Amino acid sequence: MTFLTLDLAPLLAATLAACACALVGNYLVLRRQSLMGDAISHAVLPGIAAAFILTASREPIPMLLGAAAAGLVTVALTSLIQSLGKVDRGAAMGVTFTTLFALGVVLIQHIPRTIDLDADCVLHGNLEALLWFPPDNITLASLATLPRQVHTLAFVMLGTIAFTAVFYKELRLTSFDPALAGALGFRPGLVNTLLMTLAAAAVVASFEAVGSILVIAMLICPPAAARMLTNRLGTQILLSQAIAIATAVGGYFAATQLPPLFVPDLTLNAAGMIATVSGIFVLAAAIVARIKDRPKPNPPSPAPSPAH
Template sequence: MPITLASFLQIDLPAMLAALLATVSCGLLGNFLVLRRQSLMGDAISHAVLPGIVLAFLFWGSRATWPMFFGAACAGVLAAVIIELVRRLGRLDSGTAMGVVFSVFFAGGVVLMEQAAAHAVDLDADCVLYGQLEDILWLAPTGLASLLEPAVWADMPREVTTLALTLAVVSAVVLLFYKELKLTSFDPELATTLGFPAGLFNVLLMVLVAAVAVAAFEAVGSILVIAMFICPAAAARLFTDRLGRQIWLSLGFAVVAALGGYLLAASAPLWAGVPSALAASGMIAVVAGALLGVAVLFAPRYGALARAMRLGELAEARERAAAEPLATNLSNR
């Protein structure tokens, strides 16, 4: 089937917008998780919000946006609190506490999801894990001229508008509390000493992570959400020590992963002669992982190749420094 402008606007554009908004939202918050050495917290909350989502569905009986956010935010904050309690009372490291809590929460959500009432609101495990990116359609536009009509924009898919609103809120909060989030991420003890409520900003960050996770669940699934909370920020961290520059780099990596992954998912099977397309969410996560792998190897500041070259130069300098006294002694004889 040839790609026309109308088919691109109706089929590909909304899916690409949803992927782009989801990856940028996750990538933005991922910077603060990486700084706090809580990258797994994004994984934990992405799994832990599932029972909150299902319980919200069971209680309200619909897939309305605000009940989803409320249930997910409550589950995410509760998971963060329980993780901290398990870490302190059980004398466990953070990784172990996160693994225990998100496994229990996610398993509980799957059990709830299998109940008949959950099926009545059309929620299943595939939707949560892989999303429904390919099913996001915008049938209103028929060409570029139609984009000037307000009614066309009013028919924008709910997933795209939800993700756009979520990104706007997250961006506003980060801009408003950038200094506080930066300080509490780098040194929470110093922040507390200076009078900043580090615990409150930690809860705020967890609420934002939960909100982004639930907004992205239906569109892209939890697998992509987890990947995008970690990969763009971790890759950007290898290039710089400055948080502002790191954030912009991570957003760039998120954009490349979203657009590149979607295009590869659609076109790679055609190149290989396979009749069916690949899952876009999975391919975006693969591209994000590949970008991180390239950064690990070739980042000019902290990449493996750069470190190896610096170690080689240091070894040569030590050899020269050790050889100079010997040469001086020989010349004096």
């Protein structure tokens, strides 16, 4: 029963987080907005801290709302600074997320110690702390006794799937040709806002399990690896999901099952290992892509670039 108690919940949480993030991440990578995920995930900290201070609890709903609001503030502030300051987008993003993150670090000092949340835990999550004590005879209904984080992640995962399925056409068109999309009446601005909201939701739901920096790896690495292997959006999404699952499961086992073979009782940080493994997948995909594309004299034409 140790697998069910110790490993099932973290595995489920990591897999759900990786899939939800990778699904959104496909569009971030295509739109050259990967770093928006970076900015949002840093900025989530003050949102969560503020929600904690206002409600004095760890209820998931206020936390999600606070973090999503912080994510949208990041997006809006970045655009504002970019247009007012006429600085490049990277710098505008850097100003926004470092200031917000610093604010979060200060706010977190005001949270009573009785609530277990500190800056370190926000950074690299606490995947291993998810335990499940299943009832003796396991039925489908006993899944409800899984830790809350798993439920939140499952909910966000379903929401992400629903959103990307319903708006598949809109997302694709606004990602590849925002001008045409606008001319056809698809409102790229609105789609972008919705996508950013979705990214914020995925980041918030995942950060509790894997931490705010490593969630960036989940957002970017599987889609980036998939992007190198195919030019078709549908294939890329499916591939990214497969890579996300492999990353989560492989990383978790590499952290918890592999080290004890060499040093007794040693386990490593699972979230960090998942990020490391996702880097290995990117490397592998890059090598495969180079071998596959070698015979051609010219490098493969890049994806139709989304204009800015």
